[in-house]
Each structure stands twice: as C-alpha cells, then as structure tokens.
Amino acid sequence: MSVLQRLFGFHGGVKPDYHKDASTSLPIAVAPTPTFLVIPLHQSIGGPPRPLVKAGERVLKGQRIGGADGNASSAVHASASGTVVAVEMRLMPHTSGLSAMCVVIETDGRDEWVANQPFDYRSATPTQIRDYLRDAGVVGLGGAVFPTYLKLNAGKQGKLDTLVLNGAECEPFITCDDVLMRERAAAILKGAAIMREMLAAGKVLIGIEDNKPEAIAAMEAAARAANAAAADAAIEVVAVPTRYPAGGAKKLIRVLTGIEVPHGERSTDYGVQCFNVGTAYAIHEAIELGRPLISRIVTVAGNVKQARNYEVLFGTPMQDLIALCDKLPDSDRVIMGGPMMGLLMPGEDVPVVKATNCVLVGSKKLFPPPPPEMPCIRCGECAKACPADLQPFEMYWFSRAKIFGKAQEYNLFDCIECGCCAYVCPSRIPLVDYYRFAKSEIWAREVEKEAADVARERYEFRLLREEREKQEKAAKLAAKTAAGREKAAAAVAEAAKPAATPEEEAKKALIAAALERARAEKSLVHPENTADLTPEQQAEVSAIEARRAEIREMAKPQLRQDD
C-alpha cells in the first residue's frame, strides 16, 4: 500500500552509520524493578508538577505523585509500589549536572497497582479526555516530551486532513520505536485510532524509514486488520527513505504530505498533527487499560556486549540498565539519546525518564575525539547538509563574532540542532555548540531586556500615579476651598434675603414635584446604573475611564512583545 503514496523530498540530511542491528536481534525484555526509584517530578516541557506525596508515605504502582501544575504541565506517577523515602533534590539526566526535585521510592517488590480503570473516552468531552491524559502523564515519547494532551486539539478548523505517526527513528543506535512497532503494532494503532477520533483526522499516515523492514511489515499487517475492521481504510504505512533527520516531526510531515510547517507555527493550522508511535502506544495504555505512563522502551546500545531494548520503569538508574548489557571496560561516557542529538550524562546514576529513548554507552573507539578545529573555509558542506535550508557557516561566523542580531537574521532560531552540519564539516568545527551558545546568549539578553522593560514600565507608572495623585489632591483642595467660599457666600446672601412668601414656597414645591416626575420617567426609559449619577459620581467614572485608557496605552508595547 505504500506504493501509492507520493513522497516529497527534503533538502540536506546525512547518512551516518546506523548501528541498529546490534539491539534488534533480541525481543524487548522487562528491566527488573530496582530497590530505589528516583523519579524526577519535572519530566516534560511545561511547568514542574507539584509533589503530592511526602516522605514516609506508602505509594502504589501508578499512583500520582506529582500533580500537573499550570497550563502546560503533565503528571508523574509512582512506577512501582513502595514507600516514599524522600522528596529531595537529585542529579538530573542532563549535561548541565543540575539537580531537581525527585520523589525517591523504596520499592517493596509487591508491584501493587492502583485500581486500573479504563477511561470511557467515547462518552467524555474532549476537555475531559485531555484532562485525563494530562493526569495520566502522557507526553511525547519521541524525545521532546511535549505534553500530549496539548497536541490533541484540532486547531482552527476543528478537523485535520492527516494524522502522522512518526516511526522513522532516524538517529543511529536507537531502535526502541522499531521493536515497539514489531511487537506491539496493534496496540499502537488502537492508540492512533483514539487520536484520530479526537482530532477528526481524515487519514493516518505512519512514516517508517525503509531500513526497518520488519517494523514496516508488522505495522502493515496491523493496519490491514484495523482497516478491515473499520468503515474506512484510513491507515496507511509509508516507507520513507532512510536519511537523518527524516524523523524530525516537520521533516516527516514534509516527506509524507509535502507541507512545510514554518518555524513557530502549529502544524494543526496546516491540517496535520504528528505523534511518535510510542506516544500512540502510551495513549492506548492510558485510556483502554487505565495505566498511566510509568515505563517506556529504552534502547541500551553502544559500547556494550549485548545491546538490547528494555521496558524500563521511570526512575530506574541508568547504571542498572547498563549492567544488564555488560558494559565494555573501555567505556568512558553515557549519552542519553543518539550520537547526533543525545545529551552527555553527568554520571551513570541518573534515572531513566520519559525522554530517555536510548542509553548509549560511549568509548574513545566508538566516538573518537575529533582532530583539532580548523578555520572555516566556507566550503558549503554544512549548507548542503542542513535540513532546515540554513546557511550554517554564516550563522557560525556571526555566532563566533557575537554579532547575534546578524545570526538571527540568518534564521538561527530555525536551527533544530540536528548536528548534520557539524557531522560533515571538514574543518571539524563544533558548529552546533556555537548555535547553542548564540541562542542562549540571545535568550539571556531577552530576559534581561524584558526585566528592564518591566522595571521601566513600573517606574513610569509610579511617576504617572504620583503625578495624578498630586493633581487629585490639588483639585480636592481647590474644590474644598471653593465650596467653603460658596457656602459662606450663600450664608451671607441668605441672611441678606427676605423670607420667602408662601406662594413662592408652593411654586417651588410644584417645580420640584415636576422635576421628580420627569426624573422618574427618565429612569424608566434608561435603566442603566450610570443614568442618573450625581456630578461627583460622574466625575469619578470619567476619571476611572481615563485611568483605564492610560493603563491600556501602557500595556500596548508589552502585548506586542508577547506575540
């Protein structure tokens, strides 16, 4: 069925050695539950969840231990039953070597689940399903760990043309999606069906690089079965040419549909949404089996005796995994992810998290230190390899010279840091490092500028307020003195005037009564509360209006910065 699908190319890309066979010879194994699980609370893009448990508390497998906090947050759960021994800062699986809040659980080996209630999504509103998935901790498992519930939104049109499932898996060494597709194809498609319903997507395209024939065959068989069972044959498996980074979401969308989603825009506005196959599997598990996301498939590969894929509980220390595969003695580093975009780990004791698709053991032999950096000769190899159609050497010159404005003009922020440019550079320039540096400098400056802007606005507002208060005080004072003078004058006049005659009194009463009637009629016609205000009230209202307008005026530049 893939023959009929027209494919689109994308510019650039590289073909590194894939090293995938080593870890696909054996089926997925379940990694043993460790004695201590260290579960970071913040495992996805968005706000860090707030801890829901305290030290000493007993938790069940699948119990929520971190609650989603704020708009783009996602829950985390206990991966096994046991006792919380600490909620404390622990080393994170990140190159920075920074620590973050983790829930440490001493497991009891009983593996007691919380009650697994399948979620009846058909009778739930889309908001309810999204809330459920947020609380089930489902996030994108392709590596970006973006909360999935935020992406299950059909965008402006309320429906999509295409739901893309990403099984390309273009990074060398990593095979977790490959084996998942081989072994659990039907479950992936069940998850995809739920996504398709939520997004009202016309068809489902599953993109898989053509170096995974077994996965393609398994998915095609499952797709045939699913299509036969459904009213429409909407699911199609498409073999895409093997070229890194074909698995980048925007590249895969381009290859499958020809649509180029611009940087900073939502693909749903172009009628497409893309999910990793692992995410589809997680959705199936969460909704149809009532299991929150507590484990994932992790490839352990590189400088080990037997590379393999494991189903790993989040919080399992990487060293436990590596021990299962027999690390070779000359190993000198652990990388989370692949060799093109992976992160160097600060140690082996960091936990496996939702973003961990691969634990890659490195050595000097496997990843030899590059020869010394030479000057750029503008040979253009990087531009040929760049999948974002950038001019990497120009960005390099400007990043290196710290002319960040120019680097941005050359679309620095369209760079996805895929590493193709550095991979092909004959001068061995660590180009991506320069871009990371430039981006972080620009971000830091923007934060500084924003802080300065806020401070300036506050200061100006204070000046304005002080000025206004001064004027108001002066006006009040003037009014007071004017009223006093008037009163005095009136008292003088009163004393001087002869007493009013009874006729005059009666006339006055008549006029007052007529006025009263007229006012009553008026208030019937205009029932607003602002209709018959005293002049003082009227003045107050207009003052408030003026202030509001002022504030709106001041808020304007801020709004513009936000977009």
Added chain:
Amino acid sequence: MTEQDNERIVNNSPYFLQPASVQSVMLRVLLALLPGIAVYVWFFGAAVLVQIVLASITALAAEAVMLKLRGKPLMMFLGDGSALVTAWLIALTFPPIAPWWLTVIGVLAAIVVAKHLYGGLGQNPFNPAMVAFALMIVAYPSLMSQWPAVGFTDFLPQWNAIFGDRQLDAITMATPLDALRTALHTADARATVAGVLGSDASFGNIGGKGWEWVAAGYFLGGIYLLQQRIITWHMPAAFLATLFVISGGFAMYDPTRFVGPSFHLFTGGAMLGAFFIVTDPVSGCTTPRGKLIFAAGIALLTWVIRTFGAYPDGIAFAVLLMNIAAPLIDMYTQPPVFGHKTRGGGAR
C-alpha cells in the same frame, strides 16, 4: 586552537563525525590537477614541473614563517594543503619559463599578503593565486607573456630561462590569446579572426595548439571534483555557459572581429578557471544562486577583458572584481529557509 585542543573531548552532540578534513579536500584538488599538468608537460616541457616544485617550496616556507609569526600551530596548518593548492595554481598560470624570482615573488604575494595578512586560511577576501597573477602581470607584463613554443620541450634552455641566461627567441612564442589580440588590435585593419587563426602556428583545431588538450585535462580533473562533491556544478556550468553564449553571440554578430566560443573555452585559463579558480570557496559566493551569478560575472568580465582590454587573459582581474562583489551577491541570494517558502506545500 591551542595544543590542548588535540585532545578535545566532545561534550555536546554530535558525538561522531564523518571522516573528512580540509587536508583531504585540498589533496583531492591537487589530485584533480594532475591530468591537466601531465598534458601541459607533454606539450610545453618539464619546466612546468620545475615551476610547481619552486612554487610549492616557496609557499610552504612562507606559510611556515607566517604561521610562526602569527603564533599558530605549525604542523596542523602546514599540513592542510591549502598553500600547496595556491602554489600549484600560480605555477600553472604563470609562464613555465618565467624567471625563478617572478614565481617566488608571486607566491610570496599570495601567501604572505593575500592570505596571512588577511587572517590566514578561510579569511582571505581575494583569491590568493589570482592576486599573485594580477600583481605580476601589471608589474612585469612582458615576462608574464613569454610562453614556451608548443612542442619545444628541450629541458636545458627552459632550465636556463628560469634560473640563468635567458635566451628566449628560440624557445618562446606568443600565446594564442596574445597572438589573436595583437593581430586584431594593431595596425592591420583588414585582419580578421579567420585570417589570424589560419596564419599563426599557435592555433590548433578548436583552441590554441596544445592548449586545447591541456584544457581537456583540466576538464577531466573538474569532473573528478564534481564526482567527489568538492565543488558543485553551479560555478563551472555558469562560467562556461556564459563564456560560450557571449562569445558565440558576438562571433555570430561579426565573425571577422570576434572569435567564437570554442576558442574562448579551450585557450588560456578558461578551463582551469572554471573548475579550479572560480570555485575557490573562501573568496567566492556560497549560495546556489549566488554561485551562478558570481561565475557568470567572471565569465562576462573575462570575455570583455580578453576582447577589449590591454591584457591577453582577463580571468585574474575578473575573479578579483567578482570577489569584491561576492558578499553582496550572497546577501541578496539567500535561499529560502525550511517553512519560510511562500510557494509550494508550505503556503496554504
């Protein structure tokens, strides 16, 4: 770029790199020059090889001194091969029987001034070999125009011309471009292209005698560079096509005054220029459209200088003029970035 960098540990992705180096690029460029050199030696004598050796030694020595003065790691840069490429291009564009000091001064101008005073490898705004050629042809126009006669390959007189007693009458001959220009520009108003080409021994079947085969050798090397993906098709194609179209157009307009495209393409430095000089990445354009404009501009200027100028071959001046324009051309020919395209699938 200190010595410690030799043990650079990669802390950030990507962790593995494609085996490629500046050195391997430069060495393959040298390799690609070999067929052209072989034919050149066959027709014009071993003096060519003497010039290559002379230029190479001078270039490496100058490079070493400059690196030392600039405090750069010596072996790393000396081994990159870029100085050798410059030296070879100078040796191949200068007359094979040029006196030794002419070549030495040319190489020094290229390496010391055009390359290192501008910041060394990758920093030079002008093509160093063409700086050397332009400088020397302005300073020593007659020495730069004395070429050995085709087929006169006796080594001793050539050696003497380079290092000692220059008795040139017996061994030199005007180059085809020079002969044609002189004949058409000077006194005899009745001289026609056909007449000149028929009368002079320096003209061959399609280009200059011997020259056409040297050009074929360079063409072969150029195909190798394309196959190795060291250069892209843009520059050679744009250069040769523009030279072809413009010379062909004028030859059709007035065949008595303007010589046709085959002559332009197969004499002088056209083929060497198309694949080895115009394509210098450092001083040229880098965007695909920019490369086309850059190379077409060089071809146009080359034809203008050859046809109306005072110098027999105009490639060096044309390259230098376009080098000045390269950053501007690049600025205005930036390719659309992924997702920024207005046409195609991205637009909705």
